[in-house]
Amino acid sequence: MKRTHSILPIIAILLAAILMSSCSRTSDLPISDSGEEDNTEFALDEQYDKVRAGARLILTYDAQTNSFKGTVENTTNETLKQVRVEVHLSNGIELGPTTPGDLAPGETRDIVLIATSTDFNGWTAHPEVGGGGGGESGESGHSGESGEHAGEQGNEHN
Numbered sequence: 001m002k003r004t005h006s007i008l009p010i011i012a013i014l015l016a017a018i019l020m021s022s023c024s025r026t027s028d029l030p031i032s033d034s035g036e037e038d039n040t041e042f043a044l045d046e047q048y049d050k051v052r053a054g055a056r057l058i059l060t061y062d063a064q065t066n067s068f069k070g071t072v073e074n075t076t077n078e079t080l081k082q083v084r085v086e087v088h089l090s091n092g093i094e095l096g097p098t099t100p101g102d103l104a105p106g107e108t109r110d111i112v113l114i115a116t117s118t119d120f121n122g123w124t125a126h127p128e129v130g131g132g133g134g135g136e137s138g139e140s141g142h143s144g145e146s147g148e149h150a151g152e153q154g155n156e157h158n
Contacts, residue, residue: 039124040124041090041122041123041124042122042123042124042125043121043122044061044063044121044122044123045061046060047059047060048060048070048124048125050126051075052126052127052128052129053080053127053128053129053130054074054075054076054078054080054129055072055073055074055075055080055083055103055127055129056072056073056074056075056127057070057071057072057085057111057125057126057127058070058071058072058073059085059087059111059125061123065114066114066115066116066118067112067113067114067115068087068095068111068112068113068114068115068123068125069110069111069112070110070111071108071109071110071111072085072103072108072109072111072127073103073106073107073108073109074103074104074105074106074107074108076105077105078105079102079103079104079105080102080103080129081102081129081130081131082100082101082102082128082129082130082131083100083101083102083103083109083127083128083129084096084097084098084099084100084101084127084128085097085098085111085113085125085126085127085128086098086125086126086128087113087115087123087124087125088123088124088125089115089117089120089122089123090120090121090122090123091117091119091120093115093117093120095113095114095115096113097128098111098113
């Protein structure tokens with residue numbers, strides 16, 4: 001009986017370790033502050049307004065200029081490093097990322113990403129914080145930025 005009681009905690013620890021190691025996140029999908037994947041696609045008339053890694057992104061599509069316009073704001077009390085924004089269109093084209101830049105606490109930056117095509121009917125977006133290998137808040141960034149982002153690029157106006 002004593003031996004059973006001493007083995008049960010070991011089994012519980014091993015099971016917990018296995019479960020934790022099997023949970024992986026896909027770095028290509030946006031991650032919310034709660035750590036959940038957020039790949040919600042928005043209609044062209046919807047607004048994106050979410051906080052990720054302390055960066056609040058508010059973005060809408062402007063059909064007249066065929067561009068995505070909005071702001072990214074630091075909601076924390078610390079400087080956010082290398083903040084950038086991406087938009088993923090329903091046709092597979094990625095706009096951005098915008099030029100990375102640090103955001104001081106409470107600082108807001110204007111974002112404009114211009115689409116060169118009009119053959120899309122949905123989109124998703126997200127801010128990224130930190131370097132290419134990992135964010136300031138332990139979130140995954142894109143590795144090999146030049147490879148993934150070498151396709152169609154949008155423009156950012158500050």
